[in-house]
């Protein structure tokens with residue numbers, strides 16, 4: 001089945017930080033899991049490059065907006081392979097193919113009668129590139145997200161008749177209780193709709209850094225509509241000569257941060273309805289990463305976790321594992337270097353890494369490097385029953401933290417199994433040969449199963465380990481525990497997570 005998943009696109013007025021890495025890693029984990037299940041996955045990420053904040057940031061540095069966008073887009077693009085992100089395409093909203101398709105879609109919205117010209121006056125946050133409604137403004141006219149002063153803006157704009165989609169959006173939410181997940185964000189979006197929708201600006205007149213409005217070239221589209229459309233436009237040109245729109249639209253999952261909830265769960269589906277396009281199936285909303293002190297990360301508080309520092313010290317897989325493990329998906333969570341070190345040492349090195357080394361070392365020592373073609377322990381097998389199916393169900397709801405916990409319980413179970421069976425004692429007694437065969441076969445099988453399931457979280461380490469185990473294939477059918485009787489040959493494995 002086609003499966004289309006996206007991250008939000010990163011705004012190029014800044015450079016990559018932990019929040020970008022977090023969203024890309026989580027989305028990548030879901031994409032990898034779905035590929036294991038045999039789905040026909042397309043995974044999109046990219047950069048959002050138009051609008052006033054980019055123009056302002058560029059001018060402040062004495063640059064043209066395009067130059068700043070090029071420079072920062074390159075950094076975001078370079079981050080993807082560093083994080084082992086398996087995206088199928090990287091869109092830039094300055095791609096001419098994107099810009100043309102934005103014009104086509106919004107022209108259709110205009111032709112369908114959903115746009116009119118009016119005057120907008122309101123409180124505007126230049127960092128959000130968004131007007132704020134009265135009830136969300138903080139005391140002293142501050143942006144609720146950036147806590148900076150809002151400016152009073154008045155200009156002639158084209159408006160999108162969002163208000164006329166009130167009823168259809170209410171119906172969308174009533175009929176699709178998983179349209180937004182987790183539930184508390186569904187409720188938040190729904191109550192925003194129920195409080196009554198106002199029309200929204202679709203264009204800016206004073207700005208030139210954007211996609212030109214085709215029916216009035218003195219305007220550019222408001223950056224948010226240009227940006228949201230990336231999810232749709234990318235499919236048209238990601239594979240030259242092969243339009244993927246029919247195959248993948250609508251998206252199965254949009255993964256976003258909670259600060260852009262309103263755009264993705266209210267404006268975006270309404271815009272698609274106005275263009276007579278199907279709306280996405282699910283919007284998954286994640287929380288914010290906080291400093292180790294539980295406060296918002298900021299340079300001045302000195303509580304910023306630098307993803308590059310974690311990667312330099314512990315490796316990419318350790319960063320991926322740590323973020324997916326320590327912060328419950330969908331909630332805010334505190335992160336820091338100390339906690340990352342603890343997870344690395346106690347879980348990756350001592351539990352998983354050690355289990356892997358011991359298993360391979362014992363097979364080498366006691367059975368000349370060949371996994372005994374014996375049956376597996378039935379009692380141990382019972383602890384793996386239904387695991388793959390449960391993990392799959394959790395991924396369907398993007399419960400990636402909980403899925404990881406379930407898998408990790410089996411890593412611990414396997415370490416206990418080593419202690420219970422004490423293969424080094426069985427090896428001393430020729431009469432225990434069959435028991436030793438079963439123990440080693442069960443261990444190899446257990447390690448293989450947890451590794452197949454851990455692939456979305458730690459692709460590079462799992463790859464090394466499966467190769468050393470002589471086990472190939474990441475397919476989800478292989479996530480079931482059972483006797484393989486393969487007689488696979490193991491090869492030496494460098495410590496996956498060496499002591500630092």
Ligand SMILES: [Zn+2]
Nearest residue numbers: 125128143146
């Ligand atoms: Zn703001």
